[in-house]
Amino acid sequence: MAATIKDVARACGVHVSTVSRTFSAPHLVNPATRSRVLAAADDLGYRPNRAARALTTGRTFNMGLIVADIANPFFPPLIKAAQAQARGRDYHVFVADTDEDPRVEEELIRTFTKQVDGVLLCSPRLSNKMIERLAEDVPFVVVNRRIRGMPAVLMNVAQGAKLALEHLVGLGHRRIALVSGPIGSWTSNEMQGAAAEAPGLDLVFFGPNQPTESGGLAVAADVAACGATAVLAYNDLVALGLIEGLSEMGIGVPDQISVIGFDDILPGRLNRPKLTTVAMPAVAAGRMAVDLLLQSGGEGATVTLDTALIVRESTGRAQS
């Protein structure tokens, strides 16, 4: 079995509290004693048990990070940024995937409670009410959701959607399909809100949809049938699925239909045609989320990050 603090104490004839102090408050112990303790600890391969320590101190130096779908290339850069930022603050990040299922999401949060000092909740599918209730047990930072009084990192989706629509209008499109995401997605709502405000457009809504390639594939036929000359898709995966579906039906992108996604994931850059998309600041969001969690005395600071339209090859002039 692994050595405990008692073994070390016995090995060098001091009280456990002295060993404890050697690790958590070295300045309080005599340098000579300290080095004896360290030698014994090293000898026995002793490492403080972080879980036991957390029991008294209330701090674990871990944080949880919950995402809806780890297979979505949007998340890995965010996760890596959060991990790197946390590491610089002596924290570790435990990641978990909810499979888009709110029940799993809730269970994971409950599991994290007391094992981490806080949870970064990315693109949650739970209701605001539920999140507020769970927040009584563990601090949150929410990414891509606005909840009253809770620290949040938001991306300016509305602005991005506006830029995208202006781009399409500039290319002569008027009838535009809006392919939304899953129920409970704040991003999806923001997009719809922004689109509804844009003047002089003939919008067709499709949703809810799975936020994946299959989701895009599944609505491709409907989108083609609705007579739209352009599509604004919930995210890049959906956009890629759409393009795939349309091309299977012999419909060319961007010649016959223009497609814009959101996120700016890597596969979109490698796709042919290369995807026009609204870039989301995933890396900055990961970093900010960590900082907010560590700073927040529970205060509900909200950070909004800008988005940017990246025009590539999947959009073109509307066919007359």
Added chain:
Amino acid sequence: MAATIKDVARACGVHVSTVSRTFSAPHLVNPATRSRVLAAADDLGYRPNRAARALTTGRTFNMGLIVADIANPFFPPLIKAAQAQARGRDYHVFVADTDEDPRVEEELIRTFTKQVDGVLLCSPRLSNKMIERLAEDVPFVVVNRRIRGMPAVLMNVAQGAKLALEHLVGLGHRRIALVSGPIGSWTSNEMQGAAAEAPGLDLVFFGPNQPTESGGLAVAADVAACGATAVLAYNDLVALGLIEGLSEMGIGVPDQISVIGFDDILPGRLNRPKLTTVAMPAVAAGRMAVDLLLQSGGEGATVTLDTALIVRESTGRAQS
């Protein structure tokens, strides 16, 4: 503050041990008492503190899962499979990413120790010796690495490489480039071993390389210059990077050079040309790894899963 076992005990006038038993050994407590306790617990929103419980029971019902690069699309299916399998066994999986850095890998393992019941170590970059040492403190299941006496899930890379080379030989290729992965990768060694055994081939080795698109991009020029008519790449990401790099140089795939990857990730299927690849059983591996961890009384059972060649569009006849 969250309610503790004491609050519940006080609220319904019983001893804490009775509350404890209500949750961990219900049959030992009188149904009437039990329901009183449950009512009080529900009322106070009490949830047992899993970390505290683990301190006495020695079981956390969590497992750690460590991967080299969460952004590599190979891992998400494995992760999801592991999570799903674990969930069915009342376990939760905490994922962490090492960024291909052995030091980070070691630190993460140390962090997981005592906070999880075991660690699934996928495609580790640490040395066998180091892994064996760390295994004294926490049970492991290793994926894609063979270590004496340690439970492992292996994929039959050698067989896959053999199939791939036979495929290329059948298409008339003789001079074949082998683009390997990072240092410390067992998979990379297996590939090289299999290739070295294949008779009558003119092999050119390139490595070590970053196991990513940039890694593939970076060696594209060298590969083109070496006169090989076909390439076996460490994984699909490298293969995609290679294809990208070659096409930037005006070299067509598969017309001028054939490319085969490993893994069978989604972007490979969406790429043009669609990638010929050796499919790795990631989902089965994730499931098996969880089962091995939960079954293993520390026994070193090894499971080897078969691979399969999937011929798509990135391979063709050698140019004469």
Added chain:
DNA sequence: GAGTGGTCGGCAACCGGTTGCAAGAACCTT
């Protein structure tokens, strides 16, 4: 009515640490 057996719940030790308090030692100060 005493003896038997079983159920239920309290007591207290324990898991592996942390930390406030106080005592003893060593060092100054005047």
Added chain:
DNA sequence: AAGGTTCTTGCAACCGGTTGCCGACCACTC
């Protein structure tokens, strides 16, 4: 030399649970 500091260390309670042991209580049986 008495009194005051500062340093160092041990003691013991505590974090939030779990669990072996024992005694109280109950219903039954003979």
